[in-house]
Amino acid sequence: xxxxxxxxxxxxxxxxxxxxxxxxxxVYGIAxxxxxxxxxIIMVGAYIAFCGIQNWGIPPVPSIMLAxxxxxxxxxxxxxxxxxxxxxxxxxxxxxxxxxxSYLLQNTAxxxxxxxxxxxxxTFINNSSISVGExxxxxxxxxxxxxxxxxxxxxxxxxxxxxxGKAMRCVSEDRGAAELMGINVxxxxxxxxxxxxxxAAIAGVLMCSTIPSLAPTTGSMPGIKAFTAAVVGGIGSxxxxxxxxxxLGVVEIFGNYYISTDLGDxxxxxxxxxxxxxxxxxxxxxxxxxKV
Numbered sequence: 001x002x003x004x005x006x007x008x009x010x011x012x013x014x015x016x017x018x019x020x021x022x023x024x025x026x027v028y029g030i031a032x033x034x035x036x037x038x039x040x041i042i043m044v045g046a047y048i049a050f051c052g053i054q055n056w057g058i059p060p061v062p063s064i065m066l067a068x069x070x071x072x073x074x075x076x077x078x079x080x081x082x083x084x085x086x087x088x089x090x091x092x093x094x095x096x097x098x099x100x101x102s103y104l105l106q107n108t109a110x111x112x113x114x115x116x117x118x119x120x121x122x123t124f125i126n127n128s129s130i131s132v133g134e135x136x137x138x139x140x141x142x143x144x145x146x147x148x149x150x151x152x153x154x155x156x157x158x159x160x161x162x163x164x165g166k167a168m169r170c171v172s173e174d175r176g177a178a179e180l181m182g183i184n185v186x187x188x189x190x191x192x193x194x195x196x197x198x199x200a201a202i203a204g205v206l207m208c209s210t211i212p213s214l215a216p217t218t219g220s221m222p223g224i225k226a227f228t229a230a231v232v233g234g235i236g237s238x239x240x241x242x243x244x245x246x247x248l249g250v251v252e253i254f255g256n257y258y259i260s261t262d263l264g265d266x267x268x269x270x271x272x273x274x275x276x277x278x279x280x281x282x283x284x285x286x287x288x289x290x291k292v
């Protein structure tokens with residue numbers, strides 16, 4: 001496999017990590033909490049899309065839209081039922097709740113869809129390819145990269161240009177001051193979870209189209225790697241999430257090919273350690289100053 005082919009595969013995998021990382025970075029940036037159930041929302045979205053086309057006879061695009069709708073409702077419900085009552089609790093209590101919610105989603109999926117690994121249908125994304133000289137690029141790769149870019153640009157414009165996006169930034173900066181200015185903090189945080197969960201559904205479909213297998217634990221490791229990408233890029237930064245995702249995807253693909261497939265995950269987390277040693281706030285992150 002040539003260098004360019006490896007690079008393109010890395011960009012595809014990194015784009016998936018980046019879309020997942022956007023959900024982590026938005027929730028942390030606005031709600032100041034780590035939603036470790038985010039990886040399992042990816043799994044739920046993939047299962048809904050799978051059932052839509054495989055069991056219910058729904059075409060691919062409406063199946064993806066259905067998955068986004070279900071994940072959006074699920075994300076808002078999780079925030080309202082599990083996280084909102086803990087808004088004033090310690091970070092440890094919220095973290096334990098997030099881990100518990102993750103296991104709840106995994107075991108619920110286990111009861112509904114069983115433990116057997118399912119083969120994800122390849123009809124979600126066009127399987128054709130484009131030839132550029134001696135290089136052959138699958139159209140699914142181009143679609144994945146394009147979706148990542150569109151999502152990143154759209155979120156950046158949304159948070160900087162729209163009234164709701166500016167409200168999110170206000171809540172991120174100072175929740176108390178935002179309330180005094182008339183911003184509904186609960187609604188803003190719920191909207192953040194809704195957007196992040198909808199992105200998780202898209203990421204689940206793209207991920208399972210790349211690696212066509214689906215199980216209740218499908219979202220666990222990609223979720224951890226995407227969280228790593230968010231930290232590497234600077235958690236709370238939308239461009240940082242994209243940069244971190246792309247970087248880790250490329251590093252993982254090159255590491256698997258040139259070093260060892262058994263050490264692929266270790267290499268990814270080694271990158272995290274190196275980046276944090278050099279720049280603790282992440283590549284595009286800003287150091288947080290606390291008033292004492």
